[in-house]
Amino acid sequence: MKMIMRWFPHGDDSVPIEYIRQVPGVSGVAVMLSRIPVGEVWPLEAVVEVRDVVHAAGLEMEVIESVNIHEDIKKGLPTRDRYIENYRTTIHNLGQAGVKCLCYNFMPVLDWARSALAHKLPDNSTVLSYRDAEVRAGNPAEMARSMAGESGGYSLPGWEPERIPAMAADIEFYQNVAQNEYWKNMKYFLDAVVPVAEESGIRMAIHPDDPPWELFGLPKVIGNLENIRKLLALHDSKANGVTMCTGSLGADQGNDMPAIARELAALDRLPFVHLRNVKHLTPRDFDESAHLSQCGDHDMFAIVKALYDSGFDGYIRPDHGRMIWGEEARPGYGLYDRALGANYILGLWEAVAKMTPRRAVAS
Numbered sequence: 001m002k003m004i005m006r007w008f009p010h011g012d013d014s015v016p017i018e019y020i021r022q023v024p025g026v027s028g029v030a031v032m033l034s035r036i037p038v039g040e041v042w043p044l045e046a047v048v049e050v051r052d053v054v055h056a057a058g059l060e061m062e063v064i065e066s067v068n069i070h071e072d073i074k075k076g077l078p079t080r081d082r083y084i085e086n087y088r089t090t091i092h093n094l095g096q097a098g099v100k101c102l103c104y105n106f107m108p109v110l111d112w113a114r115s116a117l118a119h120k121l122p123d124n125s126t127v128l129s130y131r132d133a134e135v136r137a138g139n140p141a142e143m144a145r146s147m148a149g150e151s152g153g154y155s156l157p158g159w160e161p162e163r164i165p166a167m168a169a170d171i172e173f174y175q176n177v178a179q180n181e182y183w184k185n186m187k188y189f190l191d192a193v194v195p196v197a198e199e200s201g202i203r204m205a206i207h208p209d210d211p212p213w214e215l216f217g218l219p220k221v222i223g224n225l226e227n228i229r230k231l232l233a234l235h236d237s238k239a240n241g242v243t244m245c246t247g248s249l250g251a252d253q254g255n256d257m258p259a260i261a262r263e264l265a266a267l268d269r270l271p272f273v274h275l276r277n278v279k280h281l282t283p284r285d286f287d288e289s290a291h292l293s294q295c296g297d298h299d300m301f302a303i304v305k306a307l308y309d310s311g312f313d314g315y316i317r318p319d320h321g322r323m324i325w326g327e328e329a330r331p332g333y334g335l336y337d338r339a340l341g342a343n344y345i346l347g348l349w350e351a352v353a354k355m356t357p358r359r360a361v362a363s
């Protein structure tokens with residue numbers, strides 16, 4: 001297991017990479033080149049340049065989060081082949097630069113949705129929060145604009161400003177796309193890119209839908225174990241894997257996170273895990289809380305134990321943290337609370353490892 005943190009290059013992060021190096025137990029960062037427009041190739045030189053900055057700070061860059069997928073691929077338009085070819089080239093280039101895991105998502109139009117990026121908790125920390133009725137009462141372009149106003153000037157991953165004007169038309173387009181058509185588009189994409197990932201030594205890791213329930217009449221893909229199994233079967237390869245995000249999948253209280261962790265890790269289809277806690281107000285309203293089990297609804301010990309016991313050997317990152325101690329940063333991505341989260345998870349891992357000698361996992 002390697003503990004990493006997310007970091008944005010090119011001055012698009014309040015956290016200097018040298019500070020991440022000082023978080024005990026963190027060996028690397030998950031990086032995104034957010035300046036490259038969605039759909040275009042990530043040139044090898046650009047990837048290597050960032051990798052060298054990361055290496056110079058004494059960290060690894062084995063994970064990319066994320067290379068976003070052009071909407072034409074998700075829509076299944078004839079123009080998709082050009083963008084898929086670009087994606088294949090990007091995967092090849094990432095492999096050349098030593099990347100081992102590529103987190104991506106296949107959500108139509110929206111990457112993640114929240115009703116507030118700085119909701120105040122009783123201790124005066126702020127967190128991202130989700131109120132279902134508020135989100136449904138608005139529209140995504142409005143939500144994008146109000147989130148941009150709350151983002152402190154940092155880019156919001158997955159909410160590229162150039163995509164916002166097209167959002168209303170894109171949502172309209174999907175009203176006529178049946179769920180099974182959408183899955184076919186996903187299979188078409190995976191059949192084209194997974195073989196390149198295999199050759200390049202990269203494991204693809206799809207991120208779950210966030211939130212994992214239907215919004216704005218858009219097709220839903222990765223919201224529960226049943227759909228994850230379906231995804232794995234679309235293209236049977238160890239390079240076709242999952243990012244288990246306990247904040248997204250775990251927002252649906254019907255999802256048993258330790259059970260999902262056990263199944264995916266034992267299948268060796270789990271290269272990446274995002275650990276975050278959520279506190280529900282109702283089944284469809286929640287705040288992102290501190291990582292500690294007692295601060296939210298997840299039993300983090302049970303999740304970490306399930307990973308350990310099933311032979312998990314991938315990357316973990318602490319996901320969104322609260323904004324605390326006066327820090328000003330991209331919402332969810334301040335240093336302080338994520339560093340607390342990382343060390344809490346590392347502490348759980350150490351305790352589980354010392355209490356339970358690892359058993360050989362049947363393959």
Ligand code: DNO
Nearest residue numbers: 066103104105111157158207
């Ligand atoms: C939000 C992140 C997502 C994630 C993408 C992966 O903070 O968890 O934006 O990176 O869905 O493609």
